[in-house]
Amino acid sequence: MPDDVLPTETMYAPSLDNLLLSANRQLNICNSCRYCEGLCAVFPALERRIELGSGDITQLANLCHDCRACLDACMYAPPHEFELNIPRILSEVRVESYAAYVWPRRLPELLQGWRGALTGMVISSAVVFITAFASTGFSGLHERQGRAGSPYDDVPYYPLLTLLLVTSLFSVAVIFVAARRFWREINGRSTLARPAALWRATIESLTLRYLRGGGGGCFYPSATVPSPTRRVLHTLVAYGFGLCLVSTTSAAVLQDFLGSMPPYDVVSAPVISGLVGGIAMTIGCTGLLAVKASAAGAAASPEMTRKDYGLLVALDFLAISGLMTLFVRSSGAFDVVFIVHLAAILFCFVATPYSKFVHVIYRYLSLVKNQIEQTSSAEPELAQV
Amino acid sequence: MNHARRGKMRQLDRAASTHPEKAVASGRSASAAWADASWDVVVVGGGNAALVAALTANDTGAKVLVLERAPHHLRGGNTRHTRNIRVVHNGNRWNVGAYDFDELWSDLCSVGDGPSDEDLAALTVRESESVPDWMSAHGVLWQPSLAGTLHLTRTNRFFLGGGKTLINTYYRAAAARRGMEIVYDALVDDFEFEDTTCRAVIVKWQGHTYRVATRSVVCASGGFEANLDWLRRYWGDAVDNYIIRGTPCNDGLVLARLYDAGAARAGQEKGFHAIAVDARSPRFDGGIATRLDTIPFGLVVNNLGRRFYDEGEEIWPKRYAIWGRLISEQPDQSAFSIWDSKVRGLFLPPMYTPTSAGSIPELASTLGLDPVSVTETVEKYNASVVPGDTFEPARLDGCHTDGLSPAKSNWAQPIDTPPYYGVAMRPGITFTYMGVAVKPDARVRRTDGSSFTNIYAAGEIMSGNILGTGYLAGFGLTIGSVWGRKAGKGAATHAR
Numbered sequence: 053m054p055d056d057v058l059p060t061e062t063m064y065a066p067s068l069d070n071l072l073l074s075a076n077r078q079l080n081i082c083n084s085c086r087y088c089e090g091l092c093a094v095f096p097a098l099e100r101r102i103e104l105g106s107g108d109i110t111q112l113a114n115l116c117h118d119c120r121a122c123l124d125a126c127m128y129a130p131p132h133e134f135e136l137n138i139p140r141i142l143s144e145v146r147v148e149s150y151a152a153y154v155w156p157r158r159l160p161e162l163l164q165g166w167r168g169a170l171t172g173m174v175i176s177s178a179v180v181f182i183t184a185f186a187s188t189g190f191s192g193l194h195e196r197q198g199r200a201g202s203p204y205d206d207v208p209y210y211p212l213l214t215l216l217l218v219t220s221l222f223s224v225a226v227i228f229v230a231a232r233r234f235w236r237e238i239n240g241r242s243t244l245a246r247p248a249a250l251w252r253a254t255i256e257s258l259t260l261r262y263l264r265g266g267g268g269g270c271f272y273p274s275a276t277v278p279s280p281t282r283r284v285l286h287t288l289v290a291y292g293f294g295l296c297l298v299s300t301t302s303a304a305v306l307q308d309f310l311g312s313m314p315p316y317d318v319v320s321a322p323v324i325s326g327l328v329g330g331i332a333m334t335i336g337c338t339g340l341l342a343v344k345a346s347a348a349g350a351a352a353s354p355e356m357t358r359k360d361y362g363l364l365v366a367l368d369f370l371a372i373s374g375l376m377t378l379f380v381r382s383s384g385a386f387d388v389v390f391i392v393h394l395a396a397i398l399f400c401f402v403a404t405p406y407s408k409f410v411h412v413i414y415r416y417l418s419l420v421k422n423q424i425e426q427t428s429s430a431e432p433e434l435a436q437v
Numbered sequence: 438m439n440h441a442r443r444g445k446m447r448q449l450d451r452a453a454s455t456h457p458e459k460a461v462a463s464g465r466s467a468s469a470a471w472a473d474a475s476w477d478v479v480v481v482g483g484g485n486a487a488l489v490a491a492l493t494a495n496d497t498g499a500k501v502l503v504l505e506r507a508p509h510h511l512r513g514g515n516t517r518h519t520r521n522i523r524v525v526h527n528g529n530r531w532n533v534g535a536y537d538f539d540e541l542w543s544d545l546c547s548v549g550d551g552p553s554d555e556d557l558a559a560l561t562v563r564e565s566e567s568v569p570d571w572m573s574a575h576g577v578l579w580q581p582s583l584a585g586t587l588h589l590t591r592t593n594r595f596f597l598g599g600g601k602t603l604i605n606t607y608y609r610a611a612a613a614r615r616g617m618e619i620v621y622d623a624l625v626d627d628f629e630f631e632d633t634t635c636r637a638v639i640v641k642w643q644g645h646t647y648r649v650a651t652r653s654v655v656c657a658s659g660g661f662e663a664n665l666d667w668l669r670r671y672w673g674d675a676v677d678n679y680i681i682r683g684t685p686c687n688d689g690l691v692l693a694r695l696y697d698a699g700a701a702r703a704g705q706e707k708g709f710h711a712i713a714v715d716a717r718s719p720r721f722d723g724g725i726a727t728r729l730d731t732i733p734f735g736l737v738v739n740n741l742g743r744r745f746y747d748e749g750e751e752i753w754p755k756r757y758a759i760w761g762r763l764i765s766e767q768p769d770q771s772a773f774s775i776w777d778s779k780v781r782g783l784f785l786p787p788m789y790t791p792t793s794a795g796s797i798p799e800l801a802s803t804l805g806l807d808p809v810s811v812t813e814t815v816e817k818y819n820a821s822v823v824p825g826d827t828f829e830p831a832r833l834d835g836c837h838t839d840g841l842s843p844a845k846s847n848w849a850q851p852i853d854t855p856p857y858y859g860v861a862m863r864p865g866i867t868f869t870y871m872g873v874a875v876k877p878d879a880r881v882r883r884t885d886g887s888s889f890t891n892i893y894a895a896g897e898i899m900s901g902n903i904l905g906t907g908y909l910a911g912f913g914l915t916i917g918s919v920w921g922r923k924a925g926k927g928a929a930t931h932a933r
Contacts, residue, residue, distance in 0.1 A: 084726040084788040087520050087599025090580030102786050124605060125598035127517040128726070131510060133719055267578055267597045268606075276609070 071148055075109045075141045081134055088122045091266030093422050094142070095122070100425055110152075111238040113145035114411075114418035120275065120351045121266030130350065143353035149414065150359070153233040154226055154405045163403065169362070172403065177395035183211045184391065200315035201386035207394070215394075219401035226405040231413050238421050249423035256419050257412075260287055273347030281343060288336030289367065295329025296374065315381060327378060333371035337364045356408075363408040370396055471618050472640065472647035476502045477932035478925070479638050479649060481625045481691055482657035483507060484514030485600075486896025486917035486924070488607035490655040491617065492575055493925030499932055500616040502649065504623040504640060506658070507686045511722075512621060513604030514659050515683035515868055515897065515913070518724035520600060521582070521593040522572075522918065523911035524565040531579045534591040538562055544592070548755065549907020553704060553870075558903045560877055561919045568918045569594055576606045588754045593911040627694055628654070633883065634890045652932035653891035655924045656881070657917070660869035660897040661689025662709065663721060668869075671706045678770035680714050682728075682865045685721040692898055695873050700889070701882040703874035704901015710908040711761020714865030716771070717789045729860060730784040731791075732760060733848050734830070735776030736818055737862075739767040742801065742810030744818070749847035752833060758908035765864040772862045773804055775815070778854045783830050791858040800857045817841065819851040868913065870901040879923040891931050893924035 079098055082088065089095040094116050101108050120139045128134035151157060158164070163172045184206045203212060235244060244250070256262070260283055263270060269278025302321035306312040316322045341364050348357060373393040380386050404410070478494045480487050483505025495501045505512050528535040541562050545552055552558030573579070578597040582590040596603050611617050620642065627639040635654050640647045661667045663685050668676045696702070718727035732748050733756075739745055746763050750756055764772045775797075794800035797815050798808035821841040828836050828850050836849045872894070874882040879893040896917040903916055 080786065081726050081788050083786050084728075085599075085724075086785070087601075087725070090595070090597045102782050121598065121602075125602040127599075127601045127722075127724055129510075132722065134726070267580070268602065 071141070071144055072106055072109050075113070075145050076104050078134075078136050078138060078141050079104055079109065079112065081128060081136055082138065085128070088125055088138075088266070091121045091125065092117070092119065092262055093419075094138075097422055097425065107237045107239070109145055110149050110234075111418055111421055113142040113149060114238070114414045115262075115422055116142040116146065117262035117415075118143060118272060118351070119262065119265035119269075120271035121268055121278075123351050124268075124271050124275065125266075137350060139351040140353050143351075143356040146411075146414075147353060147356045147359055149234070150408065150410050151406075153230040153237065154410070155229055155233075156226075159403060159406045169366070169399075169403070172399040173395060176399040176402075177391060180207065180215070180391050180395045180398065183207055183215060187211050196382055196384060196386070198382050200381045201390065202314040203390060203394070204314070206387050206390055212394075215398055216401075219398045223401045223404045227410060227413060230405060230410065231417060234414055235417050235421075238418065239424075242421075242424055244420065246420070246424055249420050249427065252423045253416060253419035256423075257416050260290065263287075271351075273343040275349045275351065282340070285336045285339040285343070288332040289340065290336075292329045292332030292334075292336055292371065293367065295325045296333065296371070297329075299323075299326030299329060323378065326374060330371045330375040330378075333367055334375065337368035337371065340364050341368065359408040366396075366400055366403070366407065370400060469642065469645070469647060471502055471620055472642075472649050474500070474502070474618075474649075476500050476649065476651040478502070478653050478655060478928040479504060479651040480655045480657060480925075480928075481638065482514065482655075482659060482896065482898075483512050483604075483619075483621075484657065484659060484896060484917065485516040485519070485604065485607075485914055486898075486921040487514075487655070487657035488604065488611065489571075489918050489921030490657055490893070490895050490925035490928065491611060492607060492614075493922045494655070494929035494932075495611070495614050495617045495925075497926070497929045498616070499929035501618075502651070503611065503617070503619040504625050504638070504649075505619060505621050506624050507621065507684060509621045511684060511686065512608065513601060513684075514687065516604045516917070517601045518683055518867075519603070519911075519914050520725065521589065521595040521911045522565075522568065522914040523593045523909060524568050524915060525562060526566065526569070526594070529569075529594075531581055531594050532591055533582075536592050538566075541565070541592070544755070545909055545912070547907075548758065548909050550905040551907075552903055553708075553905040554902050557875070557877065561903055561916055564919045564922075565915045568915065568922075571922065572596070572603075572918070576610050577603060578606075588752050589910065625658070625691055625694075628698060628892075630698060632890075633699075633887060635892050653893065653928035655893045655895060655921075655928050656691055656695060656873070656898055657895045657921060657924065658691040658898055659684070659687035659689075660709075660872065660900070661692055662687055662866045662869045664688040667693075668866075672765070675765060675770050678863055679711075679765070680716075680718045680723065680727070680863050680865045681721045682712075682714065682718075682723055682867050683721075687868070687897070689869075692872060695881065695892070695894075698889075699883045699885065700892075701874040701884045702871065702901075703882075703899065704870040704872055704904070705906065706871055708870030708901055708904060708906055709761070710758055710867040710870070710904070710913065711765065711864045712757050712867065713760040713764055713772070713774070713862045715787060715789045716861035716863045718863070718865065723865070726788040727865065728757075729774055729787055729862060730757070731774045731776055731787065731858075731860065732757075734780040734783055735774060735852060735858075736815065736845075738773050738775065738806070738811060738814055740769055740771045740773070740806060742807050742814055744814055744843060745772075747843045747846050749837070749845045749849060751847075754910045757910070760862075761864040761866065762906070764862055770864055773806060773859055774862055775800065775811075775852065775857065775859045777852045777857050779850060780830075781858075787860060789860070791860045793856045793858050795855045795857070797852070797857055800859050804859045804861060815852050818845070818849075819853060822849045822851050867908075868897045868900070870897075870904045870906075872898040872901045875899045875902055875920070877923075878927045879920055880927060891928070893928050895920035895924040 094112050118139050122138050126136050128136040187208050263283035272282045299322045376389045377393050380389050477499035478501045480491045480503045491501045491503045525538050525541050526536055580595050580597040582595045624641040625638050626641050628635045629637040637648045637650045663681050665676050713729050714727040792803045797812050801808040801811035821838040823839050826836040833847050838845045838849050875894050880888045881892045881894050882888045900916050
């Protein structure tokens with residue numbers, strides 16, 4: 053069906069033009085059908101809108117958690133001539149939106165894709181190694197004789213802090229700007245200072261509410277048999293990641309406020325949280341990577357799948373290399389493993405705004421926006437059969 | 438298999454296949470084991486009525502074969518396009534308020550000419566009450582009726598995800614059952630009888646013809662609305678302007694074969710459920726998204742620019758189903774819905790962008806209508822709107838015209854605020870009513886006054902026993918579910 057039977061609004065960002073037109077065409081049909089309104093938050097949000105601008109489509113796309121229940125429910129799915137595939141078109145818009153609001157818009161060519169990741173790791177490792185060499189005369193291997201290694205064996209406190217601060221602040225700054233721009237795009241006027249909406253969106257995020265799928269369950273990875281697989285694995289990744297942050301933070305507290313320097317005992321907050329978090333992340337990421345291939349059906353956007361692989365491999369690498377620093381910390385391999393792990397962290401900080409990691413931010417803001425809408429707008433009562 | 442039967446198979450192959458040499462050479466394919474089995478119940482069809490019958494029969498232990506004519510992606514017939522079911526209830530968490538027998542009965546009597554067979558219709562209404570529990574027990578999930586379902590929140594119960602989810606649920610339940618098999622692309626071409634008992638169905642599948650033995654048969658294969666030549670017998674060339682909202686598979690072949698075998702007819706030749714759809718809709722299978730709910734909010738003119746019916750006669754769910762027929766009676770089976778900016782946002786946005794214009798003459802020209810006559814119609818209407826009443830879309834608001842023929846009894850406001858909007862409409866046929874007459878146990882009656890011993894019918898193919906000319910939203914599924922259970926139970930019992 054041609055897209056030109058639908059209004060061509062002028063508010064679309066030029067780069068998103070065709071995608072948004074196609075999304076607009078498809079969502080317009082959804083809005084005249086509405087059979088999916090009980091499935092998730094996307095369809096009630098769609099019904100609150102009669103005409104869709106680019107911000108609306110971006111909002112709906114980031115509200116979609118890709119459970120694919122609507123595709124299973126859709127009598128207009130291909131090969132029907134209406135060719136509705138909402139999970140896919142919203143994935144396509146979503147992946148575009150990841151790039152649309154960051155500045156600088158892209159990583160340098162050199163750092164893009166798998167080859168870029170490898171290049172990044174090499175550069176990052178070199179930076180860490182040079183820093184280590186310049187500050188401690190890094191000799192590669194320490195004779196440990198059973199004593200656990202400490203990061204400061206290789207890179208002293210201030211150089212280490214500098215490397216981490218520079219990269220992480222870059223990441224935070226870019227993501228902050230992107231989040232602001234994204235919020236402006238999806239929301240226009242409204243303020244974020246809405247405690248009730250923030251609270252409810254936080255609960256929805258923390259419980260991974262929409263990964264439960266649309267009523268009947270989540271049709272990811274299987275297009276025909278709903279399963280909790282993705283929600284379980286994603287929970288492991290999210291909470292594993294959180295525990296790893298706890299590990300780092302608790303180490304900082306121990307060291308900077310309690311004066312207890314690493315390495316820490318096995319029975320200590322940093323080691324236990326890092327161990328549990330690292331294992332959870334490894335299981336979660338590896339599991340998600342394993343089901344990814346079987347999820348690559350008609351509903352999947354290849355571009356999003358590529359992003360998914362990128363983030364999952366990166367997180368898996370961080371988790372495994374982090375665990376390795378613990379497992380080999382009493383051996384001579386510690387120094388090399390630590391440098392690789394640190395290099396991975398630094399590179400990931402730089403790459404984060406350009407990875408699927410930003411879905412955390414965008415989804416959260418979309419959930420907040422959705423909560424604001426739900427509380428502020430009485431749904432229009434329409435005559436329908 | 439004995440020699441005589443094998444010989445018959447060959448003949449069938451030869452008769453049926455367009456490539457006789459291939460048919461004779463290949464015989465039956467190894468994957469058609471279902472064709473060699475002997476079944477308790479063969480269900481012909483694959484929509485709601487068929488699956489309800491099949492699951493009901495299997496619930497009692499019967500070996501059931503479902504022969505769905507459509508390919509997998511089109512499975513489920515018109516059920517794919519459904520969304521809710523109208524049943525008697527005492528109030529529940531999914532509906533607002535109760536809906537008792539008397540009220541549903543009077544609603545059914547108030548559409549069209551009322552029910553065609555009052556006993557069977559009353560039976561349907563009575564047994565509708567237990568349908569939702571049966572559905573829940575077979576895996577169906579429900580949802581509260583949300584936005585845009587004004588007037589239906591009390592009378593109709595909505596299943597989560599709509600009709601395709603419903604039918605997927607049934608198919609998945611069936612796939613997990615023992616003693617149940619589903620075959621897609623299976624065209625039931627004929628029945629083999631011994632007196633009034635059907636011994637086997639003749640099935641065309643993947644270029645071959647099979648004889649499938651069975652103890653009983655459920656025919657739940659829908660109406661004949663997708664068979665334009667059949668419709669043409671009653672409607673003439675007007676059919677060329679009809680849009681068929683549902684599955685292209687409902688060509689009435691099974692119905693025709695049953696008539697050939699002596700089945701009695703129920704329902705009127707011209708009985709159908711038809712609504713107003715966008716003239717740009719696909720010829721088949723456009724479903725719900727192509728309908729227009731704009732009618733009560735404005736005016737409807739034919740292609741001469743003249744009004745022909747009261748747009749505000751009743752609340753929309755009680756009147757939407759007459760507009761297909763009304764439009765089918767207009768010149769060229771064509772009509773145009775016209776509204777203005779004041780009512781924008783009060784109805785579901787139409788799927789196709791409406792024509793818009795800054796003035797009525799301009800709108801009329803763009804729609805291909807005579808600007809003079811449309812302007813005259815609108816001006817006459819505007820002048821006759823009785824001022825002072827409060828426009829309220831949610832109820833019969835009494836905003837009416839005075840001295841206009843036909844009158845507009847509710848929601849009459851002047852059409853005076855540009856931009857003006859318009860859409861060309863056609864009759865959109867949902868399903869036909871004429872089918873086979875049934876007994877209260879769903880067994881198919883014969884013209885000689887007897888009935889088939891083991892052929893049962895459910896759903897659209899027997900809806901003419903209940904529906905005369907009108908339609909009540911959500912009642913098609915009620916008929917399919919009530920009679921699907923009857924047919925499944927009867928067929929399984931007979932097979933024992």
